[in-house]
Amino acid sequence: MKNVLYIFFTIFAMTTLLISSDINIKLVNRFSLSQEKAYLTADYFAVTEDELFIIPHAKEGHLKLFKKTGDLYKIVGRKGPGPKEFLLPGPCDYKKPFFAILDTRKMKVLLYRRTENNDFILINDLFCLGVPNNIKLYGNNIIVGYYISSKKGEKYSLYMQDFRSEAGLRTKK
Numbered sequence: 001m002k003n004v005l006y007i008f009f010t011i012f013a014m015t016t017l018l019i020s021s022d023i024n025i026k027l028v029n030r031f032s033l034s035q036e037k038a039y040l041t042a043d044y045f046a047v048t049e050d051e052l053f054i055i056p057h058a059k060e061g062h063l064k065l066f067k068k069t070g071d072l073y074k075i076v077g078r079k080g081p082g083p084k085e086f087l088l089p090g091p092c093d094y095k096k097p098f099f100a101i102l103d104t105r106k107m108k109v110l111l112y113r114r115t116e117n118n119d120f121i122l123i124n125d126l127f128c129l130g131v132p133n134n135i136k137l138y139g140n141n142i143i144v145g146y147y148i149s150s151k152k153g154e155k156y157s158l159y160m161q162d163f164r165s166e167a168g169l170r171t172k173k
Contacts, residue, residue, distance in 0.1 A: 046094035052118065056089035056101060063089065063101075065118060076120055081106070083122050095137040098163070102128070102135050102144075109135050109142055111163050124163050140164045 046054045051068040061079025063086075066072055078085050087105030094100075099112045099120055107128045112120035126142060134145040144159045 044091045046092045049096050058088055061086045091134045093137045100135055100137050
C-alpha cells in the first residue's frame with residue numbers, strides 16, 4: 001500500500017511541476033509606498049476601482065490610502081475603541097462602495113461605505129466568535145474565515161452573513 005501511495009504522489013508531483021512550468025508570470029508595475037517614520041507592511045490591503053490602495057496600519061490603528069504612484073493620499077481613522085477608531089485593523093476587502101475590515105482586538109468586522117471624497121462611514125458591524133482570520137465581500141455578504149477548535153482538533157470554517165439585512169449585523173444610524 002505504501003508503494004502505491006508513493007507512486008501516486010510522485011506522479012502527482014511531477015504532473016504539477018510540468019503544468020506549472022508552462023505558467024509565465026510577468027511583472028507589470030512596481031512602486032514603493034511613501035513612508036517616512038513608521039514601519040508599514042502591506043500584509044493586508046484592498047484596491048479601489050480608481051486605484052487607491054487601502055492599507056490597514058495595525059500599530060498606529062488607522063487606514064492609509066495610497067495613490068498608485070505610492071504617494072500617501074490620506075489617513076482615515078485613529079487608534080481607539082470608538083466607531084471611527086481601530087484597535088488592531090487587519091484583513092480587509094473592498095467592493096464598490098463597501099469596505100470591510102476585521103478589527104481583531106474588537107473581534108468585529110466593520111463595514112464602511114466609501115464616499116466621493118474618500119471618507120468612510122460605518123454602516124454595519126458583525127461580532128466575531130472564535131478566532132477570525134480573513135474576510136471577503138461576496139455579493140451582499142461578508143464571508144468570515146474562522147479557526148474553531150473542538151475536542152476533536154482544530155478545523156477551518158467559514159461564516160457568511162448578508163450585510164444588508166439587520167439579522168446578526170447592527171445597522172448604524
